[in-house]
Amino acid sequence: MKAADVKTIGILGAGRVGTALARRAIAAGYDVKIATSRPPAEIGLLVEIMVPGARAETAEAVIAGSDVVVLALPLSKYRNLRPALFAGKIVVDAMNYWAPTDGVMSEFEGDRASSEIIQDYLTDALIVRSFNHMGYHEIEEEARAAGHPDRRALAVAGDDAQARRVVAAFIDHLGFDPVDAGELAASRSFVTGTPIFGASLDQAEMTRVLQGTYERAY
């Protein structure tokens, strides 16, 4: 998959993050398909009103028919995902492990970032972590054209360099400056509790903070 070939974005989850990302992607000119754990007919009204222009389909159809898939479901539900469907797919992980509000899940309690556990689970997917450190409504409210002085940065981490490039281009189209953090383990520097989480940083600041925290994060 080349960055320029990305036309269709599949979003799993129609909560706050999923619908905000979907609206932003549509505004940026992408085709958007959405699936939840419910049958498509049950979320038809929700998608029609919250994400005009998007289509509600089954998770199977969304994953198969999209160039990039975004995980925007509650992290606690990740085991409902069927790994075989994701083989070879570029998958953006926008989820967070947030024990104080979502409860403790033992597999996420270690030093590794939650995306690393998701990559273990979706073995053959190309997981790229991003969007997780930005407030969901900011995905729409803070998007800016390239070169705008207030344009904010989004960190990008993943083990596959080409997948990172594809997601970076997607982020750029949505209205943010991507900053390549490196492999997936580097996403430890932008999970909850890090200086990046929830902060408003531009590209230069993000680069600096990522470099500064990278060593500590290992």
Next chain:
Amino acid sequence: MELGVYSFGDVQKDPVTGKLGSTAQATRNLLEAIQLADQVGLDYFGIGEHHTYEMPASAATVVLGAAASTTKNIKLGSAVTVLSTDDPVRVYQQFATLDALSNGRAEITAGRGSSTESFPLFGHSLNDYDELYAEKLDLLLKINESESITWSGKFRPALNEALIVPRPENGSLPIWLATGGNPHSSVRAGLLGLPISYAIIGGQASRFAPLADLYRRAAAQANIPEAQIKVSVASPGFVGDDAAQAKERFWTHWHAVMESLGKIRGFAPPPRHHYDKEASGGGALFVGAPEEIAERIVTLHKSIGHMRQFLQMDVGQLPQKEFLRSIELLGTRVKPLVDAELGAARS
């Protein structure tokens, strides 16, 4: 349009020593605030269940019960009751009792709660978050429909023709569904025909307009009578005599809260320019002089069509004196301006 206040019963801080005041004093302060809100003509006061030293409002119905006998018109509710970790039978009995004592002024707002202290406190697991809420809401609604109940579920013993009393003055209690903006919650409230309470605590407030639309459309799909469909908005807010002073004052306290919350939940506290943006125009923080707040409430009404807005003023140990002044201004200055634009509240 109804206007009101909500509070988590914040403790005070000594401005000189910085020492936090007692939780007992905070509880008495809360009662004083409710009484003033009634006197200045506000329509609603809600207490949000919390279980921390800084926010000790853990037993809302006791405070509201005390207020019931010393207030005349104001509606008394929770904002919210963390239903997931409570027993719906107990919740109902307490609010029905409050309803009796207040001659029909009690309301329940059910939510999952964004604070989660009550989960370990009452022996529940956050891993059951969704399931707990669904089951308990189901039971609460059934109790509201009928005084004798036969029910079984996973998280509490079954009920067999159990009598739940007292019964509300007007047959049933208003039960609002609180949500922070997850679209599924708006669909749920609409399909159930419950009034919905949006907590809009950040970003542009009008971004909730599509959610309110979704709620109304879902209700229409389920053939819910128009009269049952109501939207309210809960937001942080503070009214001062002078706009600049009000914004400065609230910043100090709001930022303190965000900073301590950020430490617990692991996010960076928002900077001042972020606050300035949200405390003006279409932002979610209703902070300023009376005219400005009235205008912003009316503007939001145009996009969301809410019938009630209530503000959380006493955040981050705001001094009681300023909390009371803000309540007074909301009732005596903001309310007449909003009424002039939108018409007085129908009750």
